Amino acid sequence: MILMMVGVFVIMYFLMIRPQKKKQKEEQAMRDNLQIGDEITTIGGIVGKIVTVKDDSLIIETGADRNRMKITRWAISQNNTANEKLAAERAAAKEAAEKEKAARMEAKGKTPKAKKKKEEKF
Structure with a gap:
């Protein structure tokens, strides 16, 4: 059960959080x-x-x-x-x-x- 929760969190990280952070870094570099x-x-x-x-x-x-x-x-x-x-x-x-x-x-x-x-x- 815990392994499934960790797996869901990892999937969410790679599908949602990581691309958003990459986009924010690119926008900040453009503004700088x-x-x-x-x-x-x-x-x-x-x-x-x-x-x-x-x-x-x-x-x-x-x-x-x-x-x-x-x-x-x-x-x-x-x-x-x-x-x-x-x-x-x-x-x-x-x-x-x-x-x-x-x-x-x-x-x-x-x-x-x-x-x-x-x-x-x-």
């Missing part, structure tokens, strides 16, 4: 790495560019009038600048992989270009 010029989104949906960084607060510019707002770090839900950089890196990696795959296919003679080259040789 904010820099001037980053575009952020708050938990309220406000999008702005960071103008000033202080210990526990930030000042952001938002809107066409460039209004400034003071917000706390915990109110930031995502760093749009970092997300854009990550998406660009992934796209570049995907493009490079596709080029490499096309080159391998051509070397094996499985593309129309390679077949034409083989026919020209004969």
